[in-house]
Amino acid sequence: MPSPESPTFNAVPATNGELTGETPRQTYEVRGETTLKAEHEQRERELLEERARIMDRLQVLNAEIAKSKQKLGIQNISEQGQNPVTLEGSEESENSPAEIGTPVAPVAPENPTGSETASTQPIPTEPESEPVQDTTGNASPATGETGANDPETQPSPEDIQNTINKTKKNKGFKKVIVAAAAVAMAGIIAAGAWLGINAFNKNNKSNNNPDRPGVTDVADVGSAVGESHETEGIYDGYGEKGMWLSENKGGSYDFASAKEVAEVCDNDECEMIKYTARNQVESYADYLANLPEELQPEGFKGLTILETEKKLESLSDEEFEAVKQVFDSTIDGAYTRRVTINGEQNNAYMRLKDSNKGANHGNMELVACTTNENNLEVTQLYWVDKDGKEIGTMNVKMTPVYDGNGNITGFRGCNQVVGVKTSVYNGLTKITENPPTTPPTDSSETPTPTPEPTPTPNTPEEPPTPKNQQEADINSGAKQGIVTPEEQKREITEEPVADQDHEYNQDSNTYYYMPAEIASQIGYDVVDNGTYTVTVETAKDTDEANNFDAGASIGTGETTSDDKSADGSGNTIQENLDSATSNQEANPSGDYSQGF
Amino acid sequence: MDNYLIDRETLGQFVDELMKQKPLPASTAEELSALREQSIKSLDDKIGMAIFGSLTTPQLEEFNQILDRGEESPEVFQNFFQNAGLDLQKTIGDTMTAFGKQFLGGQNA
Secondary structure: OOOOOOOOOEEEEOOOOOEEEEOOOOOOOOOOOHHHHHHHHHHHHHHHHHHHHHHHHHHHHHHHHHHHHHHHOOOOOHHHOOOOOOOOHHHOOOOOHHHHOOOEOOOOOOOOOOOOOOOOOEOOOOOOOOOOOOOOOOOOOOOOOOOOOOOOOOOOHHHHHHHHHHHOOOHHHHHHHHHHHHHHHHHHHHOOOOOOOOOOOHHHOOOOOOOOOOOOOHHHHHHHHHHHHHHOOHHHHHHOOOOOOOHHHOOOOOOOOOOOEEEEEEOOEEEEEEOOOOOOHHHHHHHHHHOOHHHOOOOOOOOOHHHHHHHHHHOOHHHHHHHHHHHHHHHHOOEEEEEEEEEEEEEEEEEEOOOOOOOOHHHEEEEEEEEEEEEEEEEEEEEEOOOOOEEEEEEEEOOEEEOOOOOEEEEOOOOEEEOOOOHHHOOOOEEEOOOOOOOOOOOOEEEOOOOOOOOOOOOOOOOOOOHHHHHHHHOOOOOOOOOOHHHOOOOEEOOOOOOOOOOEEOOOOEEEOOOHHHHHHOOOEEEEOOEEEOOHHHHHHOHHHHHHHHHHHHOOOOOOHHHHHHHOOHHHHHHHHHHHHHHHHOOHHHHHOOOO | OOOOOOOHHHHHHHHHHHHHHOOOOOOOHHHHHHHHHHHHHHHHHHHHHHHHHOOOHHHHHHHHHHHHOOOOOHHHHHHHHHHHOOOHHHHHHHHHHHHHHHHHOOOOO
């Protein structure tokens, strides 16, 4: 074990700004061996590299600590005379690591960085026998708010130590302080001060990950990740992991079900429910089960969603909170990028088990949902290790619901994690949303050419699905299981104009969509009076078709001139969106079944 | 006798995270273990000093009286700190943050 009398060095900046070791307090023991010289040079190089790394880390930490302070409401640290640490360590802190129990390891005197407090390494020493002064170097505590600064009323360190010794035997006090410490630690970790995965590793910043969000300074990495999630609706929607949002996080990105409290009714009984993880544990389970295994919390690796859900429900509140903290920091430490995915994808969403009953935990279930995607752009969370190697991804599909002004009011079914794993859905009821229309394509994903576009809340990424389709899913009316090749073509049948409701026929998988007149105008093949057949592939292959889908699927069905312009005019779509929104608003229970 | 004010496991988790973030030289397992234990003890001491150092002498005396009476109800202690105007959670959080900052080598805020 290294000697506790390890050398430390004073340093002064050289004229060129480089750090130099100067006047070592302990002479380096030269053994006169050539090999020793080589070893020393090697060590010197290593220390220089280490210094560079530490300087980078310092920048990050300083930014992170400042953010953590802000989040935790800490204000006193810098007010108590501590100087910013610099690697020009001549201003070695009053609170050097040695003073807080992390003495430094020996460093070769010739090492130009040998003086750097921050680059010296902590080594074990005997525990301090003297009572330790508080972390800020003076006797008053970190809070310093209790009037203890008056020397006449401040207890002596001996008195304090005696009290501490007595408290160690008191079970009641220990319960109180242990609980407070657990919460405090959770707060620190949640603030992301030290747990942001790879946030401190500059080497990963850009060299190995060109797709990384456009972070211009390493100190911004951690915050940029969180902000990126927030911008994309993941952090606020899923930053609380789709469980609940506080009132402070209100806004158009809130999930319909993600209200702090909501009145839910079961027959005649109504109650106010706070949408905590307890009430939407299924959502949480979906996320946990879909995390790359390397990042899953201990005890949750390789479980299905159902197994994860059961395990979560079996945890005590404290255990649940601990898992949540780990998960939160994992999500916060992910980077994001946009990718397009194709082919059959696995997915899940929440729905009511019994649509006639209230939206409570007992009446909610997660169902597996298979979709067939055609160049669907999703947000991909990805994680990298310290060497910049990607260690896992998770795709998140957001399908917003818009109000009449184009604002996102919630998210509907088949959201959440997409297509990363398949086995995790075992045991869930399976439904199929949009069946494939072409022979199965590979489920490959392609990074979107333009990295990290900033999503605009008011810009729909995907048009809302017809309300009836959602209801079909919610009520288990949609076809279940994997679609066969025979089902790859979907017949869309037009009813007489009088049919305004675009009813969905679950048996024939047929939608009654639009007037034949409009269908013919935009190129669909009307095969008889009021009926035409088209493949969804065709409908999705062109922008016009997409727009048509959006309009037709939620439109009023009226044969108006506006409808006729639905082959691309945004106005008509917007009006239809208005209509669709009002339809959805008319079904408040749908809030709880449309995504998380 | 328990040598820790706060339970060792909780503090150990925190120290483990710090050690993950701090590049350590090629150390033996024994050295790392010793460093961990020492850091836990040091942090525990600092938290104790921060909490009770926040109290005035009369308050500390009052607290000692509670201990001497053998009170073991958590509510008694919660009430005491509430009346003393001490936010335990914040005090501990501040101390841990400062400790972590220093452990990792940064000192500026």
